[in-house]
Amino acid sequence: MSRSSFQLYSWTYAAITRIRAWRKGAQTVFTRVSLVVVILAAILAWSGCFGVGGGHQTAFVTAPLNSGVAVYTVSNLTGKFSQLLGSPYPTGISPTQVVMHPSGKYAYLANGGENDISLFKVASSGALTEVTPRTSAGIKPSALAINSSGSLLFVANADSNTINSYSVDAASGTLKAGSSVQTGFTPLKVAISPSGQFLYVSNSSSNTISGFAVDSSGNMTPVPGSPYAVGAGPNGIIVDNSGKFLYVASLLGGNFSGFSIDSGSGALAPLSGSPYAVAVSTTVIPLSAVAVDRSGKFLYVTALNANKVYAYTINSTTGVPTGIANSPFATGGGPAFISIDADGQFLFVGNQSTSNVSVFRITSSSGTLTSIATESVLSAPTSMAVIK
Numbered sequence: 391m392s393r394s395s396f397q398l399y400s401w402t403y404a405a406i407t408r409i410r411a412w413r414k415g416a417q418t419v420f421t422r423v424s425l426v427v428v429i430l431a432a433i434l435a436w437s438g439c440f441g442v443g444g445g446h447q448t449a450f451v452t453a454p455l456n457s458g459v460a461v462y463t464v465s466n467l468t469g470k471f472s473q474l475l476g477s478p479y480p481t482g483i484s485p486t487q488v489v490m491h492p493s494g495k496y497a498y499l500a501n502g503g504e505n506d507i508s509l510f511k512v513a514s515s516g517a518l519t520e521v522t523p524r525t526s527a528g529i530k531p532s533a534l535a536i537n538s539s540g541s542l543l544f545v546a547n548a549d550s551n552t553i554n555s556y557s558v559d560a561a562s563g564t565l566k567a568g569s570s571v572q573t574g575f576t577p578l579k580v581a582i583s584p585s586g587q588f589l590y591v592s593n594s595s596s597n598t599i600s601g602f603a604v605d606s607s608g609n610m611t612p613v614p615g616s617p618y619a620v621g622a623g624p625n626g627i628i629v630d631n632s633g634k635f636l637y638v639a640s641l642l643g644g645n646f647s648g649f650s651i652d653s654g655s656g657a658l659a660p661l662s663g664s665p666y667a668v669a670v671s672t673t674v675i676p677l678s679a680v681a682v683d684r685s686g687k688f689l690y691v692t693a694l695n696a697n698k699v700y701a702y703t704i705n706s707t708t709g710v711p712t713g714i715a716n717s718p719f720a721t722g723g724g725p726a727f728i729s730i731d732a733d734g735q736f737l738f739v740g741n742q743s744t745s746n747v748s749v750f751r752i753t754s755s756s757g758t759l760t761s762i763a764t765e766s767v768l769s770a771p772t773s774m775a776v777i778k
Contacts, residue, residue: 699748
């Protein structure tokens with residue numbers, strides 16, 4: 391029997407024993423009230439034993455201006471950050487994005503200022519140890535994506551207009567260069583389908599998305615119809631949890647686009663009504679990032695200059711988004727990225743101009759966001775990854 395189970399048994403047994411003793415005594419009001427108190431105490435003690443609402447997760451935040459990555463523990467109860475002793479850790483020059491290996495053992499960072507990728511081993515505490523030498527990438531790597539099995543890593547290179555694949559050694563986390571293909575101009579963000587079969591890149595200067603079919607070795611072949619036109623300055627891009635829909639935010643167009651994904655070929659088809667404006671306005675509202683919650687029911691979009699995050703429900707059949715009541719929700723200044731925690735209870739918005747992270751609790755039934763904390767981080771954060 392585990393310690394927690396033994397404690398629960400002990401508390402329950404003690405409560406029952408006292409109840410039996412009191413039943414033999416005078417049946418006064420005081421006795422009955424005391425009985426209730428004892429039972430409630432046992433329930434509360436049991437809850438504390440199992441840590442309901444307790445524990446923490448670990449967050450990794452990149453800061454190009456600091457050439458570092460900061461590590462924080464995040465309370466499961468309050469969403470509050472506590473910076474790990476020894477953090478931040480030095481990286482290459484201008485790290486743009488961090489992604490975690492599905493095992494939680496390794497972290498990878500794209501160093502945009504020196505054209506390479508950093509590999510860190512992750513301790514159980516969240517502490518990082520870099521494994522050198524760093525792996526060469528293309529010119530100005532801007533974004534990373536890793537498949538669900540952790541066997542392949544992809545990097546988009548903004549100034550060489552390419553995307554490279556790497557195989558991942560499961561025992562060490564080290565990378566081996568694979569294929570490289572051309573994208574549109576200035577690929578900034580990349581998204582991979584849950585199956586790992588398809589990869590999509592937002593080409594900021596081309597106003598397009600490039601789509602690729604991926605084989606088990608990381609070789610990439612353009613999907614039918616690629617590239618696809620989207621709003622001006624496409625940036626954040628995401629494939630939903632079912633692998634059926636893709637969404638991309640437009641920095642210069644003031645809208646976001648939605649597509650259905652052909653399960654066989656990976657080809658994209660615009661959703662009904664796409665592209666979508668977040669508000670009726672005569673001015674362009676730059677949209678920077680998109681994210682889908684862990685349940686796959688809700689879509690979130692950040693508006694860079696408006697300092698807001700917009701929330702939508704996703705129609706599971708059509709993929710068409712519908713605005714959620716009380717949306718949008720206020721963020722810090724310059725919201726540039728969105729991250730969802732490992733348990734799906736929190737949504738984090740990274741604010742570049744105010745150098746902090748807005749922490750929201752997601753209402754699982756409606757997708758509504760409740761602001762619960764604003765946490766200071768390193769200067770102008772660009773990405774965040776969260777693990778248990």
